[in-house]
Amino acid sequence: MANRWFEFCERKNCDIISPHVTLPLEFLSDMFNSGLSYSSINTARSMLSSLFAVGQEYASFGQLPIVKRFMKGIFPLEFNAFPSDKKLCIVSLLTEYLSCTSVFRQDKAQLLLSYISPHKPISKDTVSHWVKKFMCNAGIDTVQYKPHSTRSASASHLLNKNVDLNNIMKSAGWAKEETFQKYYIHIAPPTFNYGTAVLESCSSEK
Structure with a gap:
């Protein structure tokens, strides 16, 4: 994990132990966009926290509000099926919704789309x-x-x-x-x- 961060810093031409806070966030974001698991990204966050300090106001990089919001935003959600009543089953409803909106979705990553044409993300x-x-x-x-x-x-x-x-x-x-x-x-x-x-x-x- 540390080698991955070192390579990132080399590409960005930034300091390994005292970068601007946006760079380690970009590093974590790149990991997420690459399809790595939440567990791997959380391990990287802990590694970065141990590498550098970001001031006396916070205990570590991982305690920064912006970092906490990022980690909360990528936390994986899991839905359990409720086969006894499909009207209350979130899995069935989401599957049907994605099927119905697929023709409008194209490259839109956001789940909810407007029901008014041109059906943009709400x-x-x-x-x-x-x-x-x-x-x-x-x-x-x-x-x-x-x-x-x-x-x-x-x-x-x-x-x-x-x-x-x-x-x-x-x-x-x-x-x-x-x-x-x-x-x-x-x-x-x-x-x-x-x-x-x-x-x-x-x-x-x-």
């Missing part, structure tokens, strides 16, 4: 608008809950259903339980039904 604002529209149709209060709330809502729902916290964090890519607990968990308070409470009270007195 912006994040459009995605947010779509999600908000679906939330409204589902009866969700979009004044209180925004499109970015769907992640924490789904995690909280699973936790309410007693799904193991470690499995939730691993699947969603969360590393620290404290951060997850503080910002993403929204446990629904227990609901109270007056009639049920009265009936249960009378039943217990028999």
Whole structure:
């Protein structure tokens, strides 16, 4: 891995241990575009962190916010099939979507395309608008809950259903339980039904 970095620096004519921060990012990006695995790129990130310091504000190259965002962006997503209901199966839906949009896709790498001609890749604002529209149709209060709330809502729902916290964090890519607990968990308070409470009270007195 170090030899790969040395060869990169030679091509770019840059210092091996004190390059501008954009160069090691370009190095990692080249590895990703070459089809190398996330594990290999993460190993390279650790190697670069041990090679040089980028100032006293951060512990290492790997702790730079821009590097963290890059690593988060290339983190591989895995979807499990749900054959018992194809309407809820993300694998079936994505396969069908890619098939239906293949004629418009050409060299477009982005997943979501506009349904309006000429079917260009959509912006994040459009995605947010779509999600908000679906939330409204589902009866969700979009004044209180925004499109970015769907992640924490789904995690909280699973936790309410007693799904193991470690499995939730691993699947969603969360590393620290404290951060997850503080910002993403929204446990629904227990609901109270007056009639049920009265009936249960009378039943217990028999």
